[in-house]
Amino acid sequence: MATPQKRRTQRVGKKNTRRTANKHQKRVVIRSNKIIRDNWDRKQTLRQNYERLGLLTSLNGVAGGREKLVPPPKPEEMEVEENEELKELTEQDIEKVKKSLKPGEGLIQRDDEGNVIRVIVGEAKTHDEILDEEFAPVEAKTDVVRALEARAACGVTRTRHQTEYEKDWVAQLIEKHGDDYEAMFWDKKLNVYQQTASQLKNKCKKYKKEH
Incomplete structure (x- = not known):
C-alpha cells in the first residue's frame, strides 16, 4: 500500500519546462515601407533601428528617459555684440527677427544710453503659415534616408486652394482697405475670426496670385 506522499508524487508526474517568448517585449513588424523593412535589424530595438537608419521615432521633444544635454553658457562678449547689432535693425529686419x-x-x-526702445516678441505661426513655409534642404546622412527622399520626390505634390467663402471674404477686405493690413486687422465686422495682420497679408497674396 502506497503512502499519501508517494501517491501525490505519482499524480503530479514529470514537470515539462519550456522556453517562452517575453510577452512584454513588443515585436515590431514593418509592412508598409519596403526600404525600412529591408534594412530593419530584428535584434535591435525600435529606437536603435531608427537612430541607425537616420530617422526619428517622434517629431516631438524627448519627454523623459534620456539624459538632457544642457547648452554651454553664452559668453558676455557675444551678448554685447548681439545687442549692438540689434540697435541697427530696420523695420524689415525686425519682422525677420520676429519670425x-x-x-x-x-x-x-x-539705444546708446541703455533705454528700452522696443521689445521684439516671437509670434506663434498659424497652420497656413506653417504649410506655406519654405525650409532649406538638409543633406541626408544615411543611404536609407536618401532612398526614402528619392521615393518621396516621385510623389504628387498637393497645393492648397482657398475656398469660395474665403475668396469672397478676402475680396471684401481688399475692396474696403486695399493693402492696409493693419486696418483689416482692426475691422471687427469683416475680421470676425481675429486674424493677425501677417495672416491677412498671406491670404491676400494668395488671392491676388489666383486672380
Whole structure:
C-alpha cells in the first residue's frame, strides 16, 4: 500500500519546462515601407533601428528617459555684440527677427544710453503659415534616408486652394482697405475670426496670385 506522499508524487508526474517568448517585449513588424523593412535589424530595438537608419521615432521633444544635454553658457562678449547689432535693425529686419523667434522668446532693443526702445516678441505661426513655409534642404546622412527622399520626390505634390467663402471674404477686405493690413486687422465686422495682420497679408497674396 502506497503512502499519501508517494501517491501525490505519482499524480503530479514529470514537470515539462519550456522556453517562452517575453510577452512584454513588443515585436515590431514593418509592412508598409519596403526600404525600412529591408534594412530593419530584428535584434535591435525600435529606437536603435531608427537612430541607425537616420530617422526619428517622434517629431516631438524627448519627454523623459534620456539624459538632457544642457547648452554651454553664452559668453558676455557675444551678448554685447548681439545687442549692438540689434540697435541697427530696420523695420524689415525686425519682422525677420520676429519670425525667427519662438513663441515666448523675445529680444530687447536699446539705444546708446541703455533705454528700452522696443521689445521684439516671437509670434506663434498659424497652420497656413506653417504649410506655406519654405525650409532649406538638409543633406541626408544615411543611404536609407536618401532612398526614402528619392521615393518621396516621385510623389504628387498637393497645393492648397482657398475656398469660395474665403475668396469672397478676402475680396471684401481688399475692396474696403486695399493693402492696409493693419486696418483689416482692426475691422471687427469683416475680421470676425481675429486674424493677425501677417495672416491677412498671406491670404491676400494668395488671392491676388489666383486672380
